[in-house]
Amino acid sequence: MIEIERILISGIGVVSPIGISTQDFYNNLINEKYSHTIETTAFPGHGDDKRTARLTQEQKNSIDKLINGSESMPNTAKYAIYAVDSALKDAGLNESNLLNKRVAVIIGNNDAESDVFDNYIKTGRFVKYGYSSYNISKGVSDYFKLNALNLCVHNACASSNMAMDLAFTMLKNKLVDIIVVGGADSFSLRNYAGFNSLKSLSQSTCKPFSSFRDGITVTEGAGIVILERESDMVKRKKSAYCEVLGIGSSNDAYHLTHPEKNGIIMAVEKAFKYSGITYKDVEYIMPHGTGTPTNDETESAIIKEVYPDKKNLKGICSIKGTVGHMMGAAGAVATVAICMIYKNGILPPSSKSIPQDEVCDVKVITEAIKDDNIGIFVNHSFGFGGNNSVVVLRNYN
Structure with missing residues (x-):
């Protein structure tokens, strides 16, 4: 083998x-x-x-x-x-x-x-x-x-x-x-x-x-x-920030600007399958979280469908309220943020997310929280034309 x-x-x-x-x-x-x-x-x-x-x-x-x-x-x-x-x-x-x-x-x-x-x-x-x-x-x-x-x-x-x-x-x-x-x-x-x-x-x-x-x-x-x-x-003899467990990408070509739930779920499921994990293993999500009505509603619906009981999902950590949307670099900047979270054990708040929309019924982190025992973090990234890519990271020790 x-x-x-x-x-x-x-x-x-x-x-x-x-x-x-x-x-x-x-x-x-x-x-x-x-x-x-x-x-x-x-x-x-x-x-x-x-x-x-x-x-x-x-x-x-x-x-x-x-x-x-x-x-x-x-x-x-x-x-x-x-x-x-x-x-x-x-x-x-x-x-x-x-x-x-x-x-x-x-x-x-x-x-x-x-x-x-x-x-x-x-x-x-x-x-x-x-x-x-x-x-x-x-x-x-x-x-x-x-x-x-x-x-x-x-x-x-x-x-x-x-x-x-x-x-x-x-x-x-x-x-x-x-x-x-x-x-x-x-x-x-x-x-x-x-x-x-x-x-x-x-x-x-x-x-x-x-x-x-x-x-x-x-x-x-x-x-x-x-x-x-x-x-x-x-x-x-170099230490690591984290392990890349797997990545799932898809292109649903559903609409030029409107995100499509099933196409994104396809990318999530591919990432999980390759990583050898299930939704129960995921502790935190770094969402795409653009702050647009359609994107946030669609992403919330996906999270609620993929994580039906949400017992192990500790929270959703969005950084675009602070750093903004960096276009093609957005996913990589989110990965850098996750690496620093692994290193320091503190998750930043999802800036400006209060009051949370009732339609977006997901566990958004709204103040900095300490967690020294983070396992799996999932990083969402969605683009125009139905381009979707999901990265699964795991703490390395």
């Missing part, structure tokens, strides 16, 4: 308006410290009365100081490289111990290099860097001199979870040794205008599962995790 190795997360990195270090990011989640402001750069009449969460100039300057040649890079590439640098350092990986390793890069993304496109709309000219999502993963691979496959995954807001799905399969099959995986998306005026036309933008702040919810808060940044096989980490 062939022994299948465990796949572990050895390092994490994040770029977000609430922190460009994992500790600052996590502390601000716990303390519900957010930075949402009225968007001042929107196309005229396309959401100039709505709020976004954007990186500060100080944060951007800090990123630029770290990255050689940053002046010629679009924002998404910079965010990805900065988060990857943090994650590699956290994993204890450097140029010397990566030298003879096959290291792949898989980045989930929603809108390519959005600032390049936004500049084209204003000036009619593309900068020499070009407008291509592939430049993001290739830029990371080239910057760190990594020598295996690099690619970008486009599956709307499920992109980074689906990137994780591909990475997990590649490592299980020993096609590579290490995978740098996650998501990156800088703020996009085109996406912002699109969500505004769909009446999906919040005028205040995102309030997942609240009766006062009125839409998403668009944000920007990156989330990166390093995936390794257990045997390699044992050799390096």
